[in-house]
Amino acid sequence: MKTENQRTALITGANKGIGKEVARQLAQRGFAVFIGARDLAKGRETSEELCRAGYEATFIQLDVTDPVSIRNACGTFSQKADHLDVLVNNAGILEDHGETIVKLNPELLDRTFKSNVSGPIMVIQDFLSYLEKSPTGGRIINVSSGAGALTDMDTYAPAYSISKTALNAVTKQFAGALRNQKIAVNCVDPGWVRTDMGGTSASRPVEKGAETIVWLATDAPQHETGKFWHDKREID
Numbered sequence: 312m313k314t315e316n317q318r319t320a321l322i323t324g325a326n327k328g329i330g331k332e333v334a335r336q337l338a339q340r341g342f343a344v345f346i347g348a349r350d351l352a353k354g355r356e357t358s359e360e361l362c363r364a365g366y367e368a369t370f371i372q373l374d375v376t377d378p379v380s381i382r383n384a385c386g387t388f389s390q391k392a393d394h395l396d397v398l399v400n401n402a403g404i405l406e407d408h409g410e411t412i413v414k415l416n417p418e419l420l421d422r423t424f425k426s427n428v429s430g431p432i433m434v435i436q437d438f439l440s441y442l443e444k445s446p447t448g449g450r451i452i453n454v455s456s457g458a459g460a461l462t463d464m465d466t467y468a469p470a471y472s473i474s475k476t477a478l479n480a481v482t483k484q485f486a487g488a489l490r491n492q493k494i495a496v497n498c499v500d501p502g503w504v505r506t507d508m509g510g511t512s513a514s515r516p517v518e519k520g521a522e523t524i525v526w527l528a529t530d531a532p533q534h535e536t537g538k539f540w541h542d543k544r545e546i547d
């Protein structure tokens with residue numbers, strides 16, 4: 312059955328961490344959520360967990376670095392829904408190992424860009440026609456990082472930091488290009504969050520890390536676009 316009258320959200324990298332919590336919170340608010348995950352078993356497990364809790368969730372296999380996977384994901388999505396209200400580009404990698412840019416391996420930079428920059432661009436491009444059909448005005452949220460803020464940049468993880476700065480530029484580019492279609496495009500620094508990426512010493516639980524993303528997906532004014540947010544405040 313197609314979700315014609317229900318709000319829909321696709322979250323990439325939704326099988327764990329911040330993405331999974333965003334999916335849970337949006338499902339709790341009545342969205343039909345699409346769990347984008349590259350790993351079949353992990354993605355299915357997450358969507359089944361949400362369904363068992365009484366929510367509407369569907370797994371979509373989606374590797375954001377693979378154009379064929381993204382196209383196939385669109386095909387799966389179109390069988391279940393005719394519009395997309397919210398796209399959360401959450402999937403990302405951090406593979407720097409503490410070297411500064413002086414020793415940066417260009418292959419690591421390429422790999423990081425593929426996941427954190429080209430991936431979100433391709434996902435937006437392929438799902439754009441569904442976002443344009445959102446009756447409420449589509450919303451795109453790119454999960455960035457404080458590490459990408461030019462004003463406060465550390466030298467610790469150069470590939471990751473540069474990729475998130477680029478993602479912020481991607482956000483501005485799409486916000487400008489989609490202004491006439493009334494699609495809001497924003498990026499978020501979720502803070503330092505306790506996940507596999509953030510580690511166990513991180514200061515925030517996933518609930519807090521998901522908060523501003525969910526706010527931009529739901530309650531933030533639709534006219535807010537092209538901005539970089541932290542704790543519901545514009546930064547950088």
Ligand code: NDP
Pocket residue numbers: 323324325326327328329330347348349350353373374375376400401402403404426430454455456457500501502503504505506507508509510513
């Ligand atoms: P996790 O490592 O816990 O989760 C990352 C998710 O992204 C996983 O589901 C992973 O899938 C998925 N992923 C990675 N590459 C791909 C790919 N090519 N295709 C599809 N999915 C992919 O990280 P977090 O939850 O902490 O991070 C989520 C986002 O938040 C990231 O963009 C990150 O940069 C950002 N962020 C996180 C911070 C933190 O402190 N945790 C701080 C600032 C920003 P799989 O399980 O298969 O590996």
